[in-house]
Amino acid sequence: MSETTGRDRPAPARRRGPGGGGPFGGANMPAEKAMNFGPSARRLLGRLRPESLGLVFVVLLAVVSVTFNVLGPKLLGEGTNIVVAGFVSKSLPAGVTQQQVIDGLRAKGETQQADMLSGMTLTPGHGIDFTALSHVLLLVLVLYVLSSIFSWLQAYILNGITMRTVYRLRKDVEAKIHRLPLKYFDTMPRGELLSRVTNDIDNVQQSLQQTMSQVVTSLLTVVGVLVLMFVISPLLALIALVSIPLTLVVTVLIARRSQKMFVAQWRHTGTLNAQIEETYTGHAIVKVFGRQREVNERFAAKNEELYKASFGAQFVSGIIQPSMQFVGNLVFVAIAVVGGLQVAAGIIQIGDVQAFIQYSRQFTQPLAQLGSMANLLQSGVASAERVFELLDADEESEDPAEPASLGATEGRLEFEDVSFRYAEDKPLIDDLSLVAEPGQTVAIVGPTGAGKTTLVNLIMRFYEVDSGRIALDGIDITELTRRELRSRIGMVLQDTWLFAGTIRENIAYGRPDATEQEIVDAATASYVDRFVRSLPDGYDTVLDDDASNISAGEKQLLTIARAFLARPSVLILDEATSSVDTRTELLVQKAMSALREGRTSFVIAHRLSTIRDADLILVMEAGHIVEQGTHAQLLAAGGAYYTLYNAQFAGAVTDEV
Incomplete structure (x- = not known):
């Protein structure tokens, strides 16, 4: 609908990137206030x-997968205990019991060695x-294979x-x-909107x-490992728990800072796209006025802002994982020292310490992963x-819940005391009243900004009137x-819009x-058929995105043919022949008549x-109809229309010095 934007209305305030008003510069866009992370994440x-059932199934699969995975180190620890016990038992004399060996060591004063052996299950000799x-190793293998299968199923369903x-x-x-009004598109740069619809959704x-x-x-x-760590050694488990508050403090401190940077990163991405x-x-205009250097400088400045925001966001959030690893290493050292002392005291076995060290890694690794994912979550x-x-x-x-029905439309349009303004403090149309009878051709003329295109936008309900009413039949x-409403109205604008497709599809769009x-009849009436027949593929000629493979005048004729084919009761022509040559314009005028x-x-x-x-000519100035009548009547009156007409057709004035 962008082609319906009025050229004669005061431009609403636009939220644009650097360069605001056009290709050649403007004020920087004010920084947007970031929303809170929590509410946005919850939303x-x-x-x-809607995927609640699937998510429950995913969690169940994850529980099974994680359970099998975390049982592995405990069983491997048991395997280590079997190996160590075998080596120690082999070195002991056969025919004695484990308790006799321990008592003998205590009698010799080797209390520490006796304590260590008391924590093992030995068979001397x-x-x-x-x-x-x-059996232990086979069980571990089965558990790891099942864990991988359930993990794959979880990932598949979650994807x-x-x-x-x-x-x-x-x-x-x-x-x-x-469902958005035209006003939204007038105040939102297209590049920024496209960035939200494409880049931002892809990033989500x-x-x-x-x-x-x-x-x-x-x-x-974390939960599964923590449970098994308490089963092995409550003291070592408490030492491992120290990492949780340290992890949370580090993550929160860094995340608060990086979240603002991620918001800035995507805001700058949108404005750069715009x-x-x-x-x-406006590439051709940039070339014509030789402003490539200024455009490049603006791009470089905005690109630098995006670089700084992106680098800062990634760098700050990237600190989280190394910080988590540092905390994990501190915990690992503490567990190794205390665990060694407990083995020496016979409280736990070597295999338990081995399993616990593995668990300490499994415990800190998920915390580090959660920290490293913080930057992805924030982005x-x-x-x-x-x-x-x-x-x-x-x-x-x-x-309306119960809309009215038009039936067969005659096309009588009536404005009753219509008032409208784009900005609250800038009145545009006040108490405008007019009637267009069925079959009448009403021409609207006046200087730029008088409100001509605004009338069209109000008829189409692209904007709503502030007061008064517009009635159709x-x-x-x-x-x-x-x-x-819009199915009864055909519209041809000065700014043509054609889409990538065949000429036939573009004409039949309505x-x-x-x-x-x-289709052929409409094309013939609007003088499209004559140039289409000269194309190699005729009506099957494919237009590119900008319809650059046909001329500007041919584009205009195609939009006229599209409007004719729609069989509207009301026809709106907004400078519809501005892009055609004089000869073609005369032919189109005849067809239009x-x-x-x-x-x-x-x-x-x-x-x-x-x-x-035209049956009726309306002369508008500052939102008011200052004159109305036929061409001859308005010229005879010698008023505003007379002045406009003479200004357009008078010969060049030469100032004599």
Whole structure:
């Protein structure tokens, strides 16, 4: 709908990147205030609610997988105990009991060695029990294989959950865009909007994919490992617990700082996209006025801001994992020292210390992973904030619950005391009243900013009137659905819009069910057929995104053919022939005269020669109709229209010195 933006209205304040008003510069966009991480994260997680059953299944699979995985070190510790006990038993004399050996050592004063042996299960004279050892190792192998299978299933299901969640988010954003008023697009740079719809949603998807599975697994691993650590040694478990508050303090301190940087990173990404899109659109103008250097300088400045924000966000959040590893290493040293003392005292066995050291690694590693995922989570939530801002934007007013029905439309349009303004403190149209009878051609002329295109936007309900009413065939247009209203109105604008597709598809855009003959008839009436026939592929010629493979005048003719094919009751032509040559314009004017018969037509024109045969000419100034009548009547009156006409057709004035 961007082609409907009025050229004669005062531009609303635009939130733009550096360069605000066009390709050549402007004020910097003010920094946006970041939303709180917590509410945004909860809202993002809330979008997973439709997948609750799948998430429960994922958690169950994760519980089983983690349980099998954390049992491994405990069983391997038992295997180590079997090996150590075998070596020690082999060195002891056969025929005595373990207690006799211990008592003998105590009698010799070797109390420490006796304490250590008391913590083992020994059979003096026997070696390693390979049968028991093989059973343990086979059990560990089975547990690890099952853990991997359940982990794979968990990841597979969770990937589907993430994809469906982002799919629904994209659908909601797409639906939201169609419910937004034209005012939103007038105040939002296109590049910034595209960045939210593409880059930010992609980043949310990536963040969910990379973090959800790891977060679930890491948290369950911490719980499972902690339970087994308490089973092995409560004292060592308490030492390991010291790492949790240290981890939380470090993570929170760093995360608070990096979250603001991630918000800035994605904000700068959006504004840079807006700047690039703006410059690319106006590339020819940039070249004509030789402003490449200024554009490059603006790009370099904004690119530098994005670099600094991105580098800062990644660097600060990247500190989390090394900090977690440092805390984990401190805990590892403490466990090794205290564990060695407990083995020497016979409180636990060597295999238990081995298992506990493995558990200490498994305990700190998930904490470090959670820390390293903080940057992904913060980046994803920062992007989610921007998407939620779009989803929370004010929408068009609701269509009536019980809309009126037009039936066969005659095309009588009536403005009754209509007032409208884009900005509260800048009145544009005040108490405007006019009637366009069925079949009449009403031309609207006046200087730029007079409110000509604004009238069109109000008829189409792109904007809502502040007061008064607009009626179509006696029915207030607010009592109709927008779809019903707009289906009765055809519109051709000065700024053409064609999409990537065939010429046939572009003409039939307003009536996809039109027959081939109807398409050809509309093309013939608007003088499209004659140039289409000269193309190698005719109506199957594929236009690119910008329709750059046809001329500007041919683009305009295609949009006219599209409007004709729609069979509207009301026809709106906003400088519709401005891009065609004089000869073609005369032909199109003849075709329009025939096609306008039985239709109410509004023609906005700056070239007054194109509207001399209009049934009614309205002259607007500052939102008011200052004159109305036919071409001959207005010239005879010698007023504002007379001045405009003479200014356009008078010969060049030469000042004599």
